[in-house]
Amino acid sequence: MRRRVGIVGVGMSKFGKRDDVSVRELSWEAIMEALQDAGITQKDVDLVVAGSTAYRGVELYPAPPVSEYSSLTGKTPIRVEAACATGSAAAFTAINSIASGMVDVVLAVGFDKMTEVDTQTSLAIGGRGGNYEWEFHMYGTTFPAYYALYATRHMAVYGTTEEDMALASVKAHKYASMNEKAHLRNRVTVEDVLKSRVISWPIKLLDSSPISDGAAAVIFASEEKIRELNVDTPVWVEGIGYGSDTSSIARRGEWTSLRAARDAANMAYSQSKRSPRDVEYATVHDCFTIAEIMAYEDLGFAERGRGATLLREGQTEKGGKVAVNLFGGLKAKGHPLGATGLSMMYEVTKQLREEAGPVQQQFKNYVALTHNVGGTGHYAYVSILSR
Amino acid sequence: MRRRVGIVGVGMSKFGKRDDVSVRELSWEAIMEALQDAGITQKDVDLVVAGSTAYRGVELYPAPPVSEYSSLTGKTPIRVEAACATGSAAAFTAINSIASGMVDVVLAVGFDKMTEVDTQTSLAIGGRGGNYEWEFHMYGTTFPAYYALYATRHMAVYGTTEEDMALASVKAHKYASMNEKAHLRNRVTVEDVLKSRVISWPIKLLDSSPISDGAAAVIFASEEKIRELNVDTPVWVEGIGYGSDTSSIARRGEWTSLRAARDAANMAYSQSKRSPRDVEYATVHDCFTIAEIMAYEDLGFAERGRGATLLREGQTEKGGKVAVNLFGGLKAKGHPLGATGLSMMYEVTKQLREEAGPVQQQFKNYVALTHNVGGTGHYAYVSILSR
Numbered sequence: 202m203r204r205r206v207g208i209v210g211v212g213m214s215k216f217g218k219r220d221d222v223s224v225r226e227l228s229w230e231a232i233m234e235a236l237q238d239a240g241i242t243q244k245d246v247d248l249v250v251a252g253s254t255a256y257r258g259v260e261l262y263p264a265p266p267v268s269e270y271s272s273l274t275g276k277t278p279i280r281v282e283a284a285c286a287t288g289s290a291a292a293f294t295a296i297n298s299i300a301s302g303m304v305d306v307v308l309a310v311g312f313d314k315m316t317e318v319d320t321q322t323s324l325a326i327g328g329r330g331g332n333y334e335w336e337f338h339m340y341g342t343t344f345p346a347y348y349a350l351y352a353t354r355h356m357a358v359y360g361t362t363e364e365d366m367a368l369a370s371v372k373a374h375k376y377a378s379m380n381e382k383a384h385l386r387n388r389v390t391v392e393d394v395l396k397s398r399v400i401s402w403p404i405k406l407l408d409s410s411p412i413s414d415g416a417a418a419v420i421f422a423s424e425e426k427i428r429e430l431n432v433d434t435p436v437w438v439e440g441i442g443y444g445s446d447t448s449s450i451a452r453r454g455e456w457t458s459l460r461a462a463r464d465a466a467n468m469a470y471s472q473s474k475r476s477p478r479d480v481e482y483a484t485v486h487d488c489f490t491i492a493e494i495m496a497y498e499d500l501g502f503a504e505r506g507r508g509a510t511l512l513r514e515g516q517t518e519k520g521g522k523v524a525v526n527l528f529g530g531l532k533a534k535g536h537p538l539g540a541t542g543l544s545m546m547y548e549v550t551k552q553l554r555e556e557a558g559p560v561q562q563q564f565k566n567y568v569a570l571t572h573n574v575g576g577t578g579h580y581a582y583v584s585i586l587s588r
Numbered sequence: 589m590r591r592r593v594g595i596v597g598v599g600m601s602k603f604g605k606r607d608d609v610s611v612r613e614l615s616w617e618a619i620m621e622a623l624q625d626a627g628i629t630q631k632d633v634d635l636v637v638a639g640s641t642a643y644r645g646v647e648l649y650p651a652p653p654v655s656e657y658s659s660l661t662g663k664t665p666i667r668v669e670a671a672c673a674t675g676s677a678a679a680f681t682a683i684n685s686i687a688s689g690m691v692d693v694v695l696a697v698g699f700d701k702m703t704e705v706d707t708q709t710s711l712a713i714g715g716r717g718g719n720y721e722w723e724f725h726m727y728g729t730t731f732p733a734y735y736a737l738y739a740t741r742h743m744a745v746y747g748t749t750e751e752d753m754a755l756a757s758v759k760a761h762k763y764a765s766m767n768e769k770a771h772l773r774n775r776v777t778v779e780d781v782l783k784s785r786v787i788s789w790p791i792k793l794l795d796s797s798p799i800s801d802g803a804a805a806v807i808f809a810s811e812e813k814i815r816e817l818n819v820d821t822p823v824w825v826e827g828i829g830y831g832s833d834t835s836s837i838a839r840r841g842e843w844t845s846l847r848a849a850r851d852a853a854n855m856a857y858s859q860s861k862r863s864p865r866d867v868e869y870a871t872v873h874d875c876f877t878i879a880e881i882m883a884y885e886d887l888g889f890a891e892r893g894r895g896a897t898l899l900r901e902g903q904t905e906k907g908g909k910v911a912v913n914l915f916g917g918l919k920a921k922g923h924p925l926g927a928t929g930l931s932m933m934y935e936v937t938k939q940l941r942e943e944a945g946p947v948q949q950q951f952k953n954y955v956a957l958t959h960n961v962g963g964t965g966h967y968a969y970v971s972i973l974s975r
Contacts, residue, residue: 203689248830254649261642261716262671265835265966275851278830278967279677282667284649290666294681301687302590303859329648443635443665448652464662472690579652580665 203300205424207435208586210239211547216415216535217384218316224260225270228312228416231540232271235308235418241430246420247304249277252291252311253539254284255326267312276308284330285488286575287311288417288542289582293441295421305426311539312416323412330576332449345409347450347577348489349401354456355491356403359506363403366490367394368512370407370532373487376519377529379559384413384535394490408490413535417543419550436550439475439568439585442468446578457506459578462486462499466572466583470501473585475568477501480523480585482552482562482569484545487530496572497525500583519560527552527560542582545571553588590687592811594822595973597626598934603802603922604771605703611647612657615699615803618927619658622695622805628817633807634691636664639678639698640926641671642713654699663695671717672875673962674698675804675929676969680828682808692813698926699803710799717963719836732796734837734964735876736788741843742878743790746893750790753877754781755899757794757919760874763906764916766946771800771922781877795877800922804930806937823937826862826955826972829855833965844893846965849873849886853959853970857888860972862955864888867910867972869939869949869956871932874917883959884912887970906947914939914947929969932958940975 212234214227222230236242251264260266268277283290288311295307315323327344328337336342355361371391377383389407397407427435444464447453453460470476477500485496494508502523503511511517517525528534528548531541549569551557567588574581599621601614609617623629638651647653655664670677675698682694702710714731715724723729742748758778764770776794784794814822831851834840840847857863864887872883881895889910890898898904904912915921915935918928936956938944954975961968 261713262669262963262966264670265832265963266719268832269834269836274834275832275847278670278673278832278848278852278962278969279680280669281681282649282669283651283665286665293666294668294684297681297684297688297690300689301684303684303687326648332653445652445655445662445665447656447661449656460662461665465665575665576649576652579649582665 204302206296206299206421206438207424207427208419208546208550209422209427209430209432209435210235210420211550212238212418213382213544213547214416215382216413216537219314219414224263224312224314225267227314227414228267228310229271231416231418232308232310235420239420243272246273246276246306246308248298248307249273250291250295250307250309251277251280252287252309253280254282254287254313283580284575285538286542286573286580286582287539288544289573292419292542292546292584293443293582296438296441299421299423305423307421308418309421309543310416310418311543313537313539314414315412315537316414320412336450345401345404348491349404350450351456351495352403352491355494358457361494361509363395364391365494365509365512366408367391369487369490369493370394372518373526373530373532376527376560377533380528380534383529383533384411385533404489410488410531410536413537415535415537415540417540417547419543419546434554434588436553436586436588439587440469440472441582441584442466442472444581448576448579450577458495458499459574459581461578461581462572462574465581466500469583469585475585479566479568480570481564481566482549483523483525483572484548485525485572486574487526487532488536490532500572519562524562527557527562542571542573545573549586553586591689593683593686593808593825594811594814595806595933595937596809596814596817596819596822597622597807598937599625599805600769600931600934601803602769603800603924606701606801611650611699611701612654614701614801615654615697616658618803618805619695619697622807626807630659633660633663633693633695635685635694636660637678637682637694637696638664638667639674639696640667641669641674641700670967671962672925673929673960673967673969674926675931676960679806679929679933679971680830680969683825683828686808686810692810694808695805696808696930697803697805698930700924700926701801702799702924703801707799723837732788732791735878736791737837738843738882739790739878742881745844748881748896750782751778752881752896752899753795754778756874756877756880757781759905760913760917760919763914763947764920767915767921770916770920771798772920791876797875797918797923800924802922802924802927804927804934806930806933821941821975823940823973823975826974827856827859828969828971829853829859831968835963835966837964845882845886846961846968848965848968849959849961852968853887856970856972862972866953866955867957868951868953869936870910870912870959871935872912872959873961874913874919875923877919887959906949911949914944914949929958929960932960936973940973
């Protein structure tokens with residue numbers, strides 16, 4: 202029943218502290234690359250879906266000015282938001298607009314310029330992505346503290362260690378050092394991570410993703426249009442699942458796994474008739490190192506409680522059973538909220554097309570996945586892509 | 589190719605200054621009514637799409653807490669925004685999610701609690717819905733001033749008068765007086781309007797919609813689900829078109845018509861294979877009285893420049909050729925940004941089902957329309973509904 206939808210172009214700005222550009226220029230970096238990659242121009246685009254959260258400088262309603270700057274005026278009737286999963290929410294909206302038969306070519310663009318506010322304001326905006334009125338406002342629980350609660354619980358129940366978490370950071374920085382667009386390109390050791398400043402124990406500075414500026418864009422098209430455009434290597438959207446959950450971590454009932462992410466994964470596996478064993482490459486939402494370990498388990502790459510084993514055994518490195526985050530992950534590639542989910546699709550598309558250079562994973566079945574979480578598990582999206 | 593989508597339940601809170609409720613309680617008023625109207629419970633809902641702009645009190649990411657309060661936890665992965673057309677953007681997203689074959693029952697809820705900030709802040713937030721950096725910031729152009737530019741141009745080119753615009757206000761207040769959920773229920777005369785305080789000439793206080801709190805909810809379902817639920821009188825979505833435009837009014841090139849609205853209308857007419865002559869009832873975006881006159885022309889109910897004639901001749905009154913805004917319009921029913929577009933679908937559904945009581949329009953073909961504009965014409969949606 203659903204029309205088949207594929208990715209025909211991807212673009213991504215340099216992530217980092219981007220004082221050199223406005224949010225419009227930043228978005229154009231990604232949009233321009235995606236258009237060139239697809240070999241189309243703005244006139245071929247039917248609809249633009251913008252994804253952005255709350256870091257927009259003066260632009261409270263950023264969709265029209267951003268699209269206007271990119272000569273896409275008239276095509277952008279909508280902005281979407283799902284906190285840190287905003288980019289995937291934009292993809293979800295774009296994909297459904299095509300699958301429904303309404304339009305044929307949709308550009309999803311995600312952007313946030315998080316460094317336009319100081320770190321304290323950023324934490325306050327971030328805290329509102331948690332449970333604002335009670336947990337943030339009354340207890341001062343910021344994002345590192347929320348993830349510290351997950352980490353301590355995972356340590357207590359499953360014996361996961363600080364060293365295990367540090368391995369995720371070491372891996373992220375190693376691959377980011379090979380990615381010219383990554384925010385943090387320095388390599389770090391387990392010792393560096395363990396010795397870094399404690400933010401909210403056991404989360405340390407080097408367990409945490411940075412505050413980044415960035416934009417990413419993905420152009421989706423219907424199968425008919427893909428044939429018409431004669432696209433060399435379309436990347437097919439086999440499924441995109443969603444989940445959400447209570448905003449209150451106190452009400453979750455479990456603190457070692459995210460229900461929203463499991464729901465999203467189950468929906469995506471079901472839509473695509475794939476299982477975790479089919480996945481050869483994945484981008485996962487490692488906003489903190491513990492989140493990568495939880496993601497392995499929520500996605501079914503490892504049994505509950507055994508996520509750290511994959512890291513210890515190197516199974517999620519390049520060449521491993523399922524390579525994860527070979528562009529550096531949120532941890533080191535950066536995490537500009539609105540862009541992250543679409544930057545994951547950029548990465549997976551490059552991998553599936555075998556355009557990933559030094560970090561190219563070898564595929565047999567060419568099946569890959571994106572896993573994008575918003576809030577502390579309020580929102581989640583999982584997509585399955587293949588070629 | 590598209591799956592057929594229908595409306596199976598609608599709900600709307602009382603609009604007005606709602607100091608008595610939080611944004612969550614306000615939304616629940618609308619959600620509860622919609623669920624009861626559809627004869628379903630929360631467990632029947634596959635997906636919730638939340639629509640809200642910038643007036644959210646402490647809730648910067650309002651989708652999860654609003655849905656959680658309504659026992660819809662786990663179903664709300666997305667918020668959408670299109671300034672004053674936000675409610676329609678939520679409907680657009682909901683409709684495509686069903687038409688694509690992904691899900692069967694989607695609840696779209698729109699809400700904004702605009703009176704939580706003082707009027708000056710509200711104008712500043714509103715101004716950002718215009719062209720912020722140049723027209724608002726440099727010239728202080730607020731929304732009444734933008735629409736004053738349209739009004740003066742329409743007067744100069746087509747001879748539209750202040751009395752013509754006043755007729756739209758008189759009509760809105762007359763019908764709002766019969767609507768228990770309307771914000772402003774007092775009746776006004778042409779003389780009242782003309783003598784009311786000038787905000788930005790020729791826009792006077794009584795030419796302007798109020799600053800309102802409110803929520804509206806619409807439950808959409810697939811045709812298969814509608815048969816399964818044995819819905820008495822489904823209202824079918826025959827089309828939903830979108831448009832957008834530059835944020836800069838200086839760059840528009842015309843000031844008596846909105847390109848975004850014309851594009852949206854053309855798309856909706858084309859999808860539904862309907863023409864303006866088929867439409868027997870319409871809700872139009874009368875944020876200011878001149879906007880109602882422009883809407884008549886942009887929708888093809890009147891020729892360019894002849895919109896005021898419909899008002900003078902009473903053709904858009906109850907019983908007229910095309911009845912417009914018999915629930916009171918934005919002008920008097922109220923205009924809580926995120927809710928407005930969905931409250932239009934609430935109204936049209938009530939009309940098409942012949943549940944509109946004292947303001948029931950008589951139908952022959954049962955075709956109706958919603959017209960929802962965001963910003964100063966940055967965004968627009970037009971939907972065609974029938975039974």
